[in-house]
Amino acid sequence: MTRRITRAAIQLAVLSFIVFLLVFFLDNRYRVLPQSIHSHLPLHHEGLVITDLTVQTCSTLNPISKCKLDQEEWHRVEKDLYLGSGWVSRAYVHIKRKKEEELKEDDKVIIDVRTGKLDPAMGDKSQASEKWESRPAGVWIKRTARRHASDSKKTVTAIDVLFGADAVEPRPGWALVPNGALHLDTGGDNKEPRLSIRRGRPHKVEKPVPRIRKDGKFKIMQISDLHLSTGLGVCRDPEPKGHNGGKCDADPRTIEFVERVLDDEKPDLVVLSGDQVNGDTAPDVPSALFKIVDVLRERKIPYAAIFGNHDDEGVLSRQTQMLLYESLPFSLSEAGPTNIDGVGNYYVEVLAHGNNKHSALTLYFLDTHSYSPDETKFRGYDWIKPNQIDWFNTAAETLKASDSHIHYTHHHLDMAFIHIPLPEYRLRDNGWFGTYKEGVTAPGFNTHFKDALAQQGIKAVSCGHDHANDYCMPAKDEAGEPELWMCYAGGSGFGGYGGYGGYHRRIRVFEVDTNQARITTWKRLEYGETETKLDEQVIVDSGKVQHIPASEQHD
The missing domain is CATH 2.100.10.50 (Vitelline Membrane Outer Layer Protein I, subunit A)
Structure with a gap:
């Protein structure tokens, strides 16, 4: 009798423990998501x-x-x-x-x-x-x-x-x-x-109005793939290895790098081109996101953000994160139209110097989504959808016909920013300058957004995503003439991978000179050649997309 009771008690205890584990697992599995x-x-x-x-x-x-x-x-x-x-x-x-x-x-x-x-x-x-x-x-x-x-x-x-x-x-x-x-x-x-x-009461935040400086120039800093975490974060592939006695907290080192380049370059606008947040290490997204936002707020630098494939892998959707961006000081970020795919399809007009409302530069931002919706046919990553391209074409045509564009007397320049590269980034035969260390993880399906960019006169498009690539490459027309520059920013954050034989984190800079209708670009490194402009190159001059100088070209 005692043995039966003991056995029953053990079975009950085991069953109770199993039930506890199931409840605990489900509770913890879904604790944050709801x-x-x-x-x-x-x-x-x-x-x-x-x-x-x-x-x-x-x-x-x-x-x-x-x-x-x-x-x-x-x-x-x-x-x-x-x-x-x-x-x-x-x-x-x-x-x-x-x-x-x-x-x-x-x-x-x-x-x-x-x-x-x-x-x-x-x-x-x-x-x-x-x-x-x-x-x-x-x-x-x-x-x-x-x-x-x-x-x-x-x-x-x-x-x-x-x-x-x-x-x-x-x-x-x-x-x-x-x-x-x-x-x-x-x-x-x-x-x-x-x-x-x-x-007190909630503060109203007014959007800044970006404008060309008195010297006719406008500097854009593209910061991509920060991969910020909740907490200090863990460094992945730190380079150089063993630096600072082997101690490397990812986010403090990343933010210190960004602050140093911001103070050196003094950009007029920052583009956050995706993967600001590392989804699997940021259970509280605002705590991670606020780190870069606070740096820009302190310096009163306007910024525009788009999303990468990792930003919404945590608890906050793209929609909710964009609401947060829109509520923050110095943010130009917008959710964009709700009747097309993606969150963060919008444009920013940079006005000419002075008190006029003439547009000198238009910057387009598009959501490249995340992972392929059809892995059986197209493995890897998602693509820009036809309705996004339609929106882009309509916006570009409407802006060209507007008074703010027509009355601008200089060459109007246009650029675009995305996170995941276009399939045309794989065209090595076009040549390039910069670092091409890893395979291009572009979508397997091509909706030919590159053609729409070229047809609308966009001079350059720049992406993130592939951390160890930082090259610029010309897209060419049927006659072999350059029609558009396609650039990478390079990865900036230590919370994301580096590797590939030793890769220093970096940030890309674009300087637009409206007097010369010129766009020049270069990069800044986190370690090593920190004081120099790496791979400085004029990619647009007198309003025309330039060839790669023979001395700079890789193929």
Whole structure:
């Protein structure tokens, strides 16, 4: 009898453990993905103020433990503070909110938030008279019951969570809470959660208007394949090997490189040409994306972004990420038409110098999507769709007929930016200058977007995607004359692969001289020839696409 009971108990225990594993697996497998429904972004309800804040922790081992408080009173910020990596624990920030007009005389509103083990008033004379309230995970809040405080710029109106020791906050009106991460055991993976708060009402962001400089020039820096992560990131194929004693945190080294080149080159516009975010190492996309955005915000440099195949492999869709881009300062990025394929089909007009509205340069941006929709016939990557090409042709023809183009008295120059290269990038017989180290991973199906670019007078198209290729190659017409330059940016981020016999990360620069109708391009290296312009070449002169000089050509 005892043996039967023991056996039954063991079977029940085993069954319970199997059920737990199934529940745990499914819970962790889908824990983050459903949060994409909530966009993984804070909800901005104008007129609401935050009255309380807490952190709720729960255990997957305890069926009674819940990570969601009473929904009638509390709103949960939909970011697991463990980013789905906690074997047992989960934790979420919860906030109480009220409309300003519904506040009563004795209602308290939060006016400050800190993190730390000790009361912020201890040892700080400026805080000695203030009362701080303790909350879980080392959170301290300061509240006031004064009704008029709801109109104050100090009142906290939104709370978000960002992750990583290198987290930054570029959103207007937002700021990271001082003193670092929440007090949770996240396993020392450099993804520690940090609170970010917004005070006052949401800030309106106005788009900048790019314009040719007084000297007639306009400099574009194309930064591609940053592959930023949530947290510091792990270097892949660092070059040179053993540099800095073998220590290499991917994102800090990438951002330091970008900052150095930005400060040297001082571009008028930055193009982020895809794979800004490394999908499988960025469980919180904003934390990764904000790193490059903050660098550009600090320098007040306008930028335009498109997507690569890795950007939306995490929890945020292209649509949601573009909404985020559109809300950020100095961004020219747009979702584009909703009735064609892709997100991020748009153009940017660069106006002539002065106060006029004449267009001197048009930059087209198109979404090259991700992976092939038909692997049985066309392996590899997706292609630009016919309706995108129709949109491009219509936009180009409409702009040419517009007053802003017709009244421009110089050569109007046009360029395009994509992520995945066109099939014509494989035409080695055309010759090239620069580095051609890896096979071209262009789509297997050709919709001949290159022909549309040439027919509309686009002088150059530049892509990313293949990190160890950075060459420029002419596309030629039937007579063998160059009709369009096709360039690569080269990979800039240490979170993406390098390899191929030792590849230094790099950034491409285009300088447009409207007085000479000239486009010159070069690259800057992360290591080695950092102070020199690598492979500098005039690709357009007097409005005409140029041949490759014999001294520069590879074939």
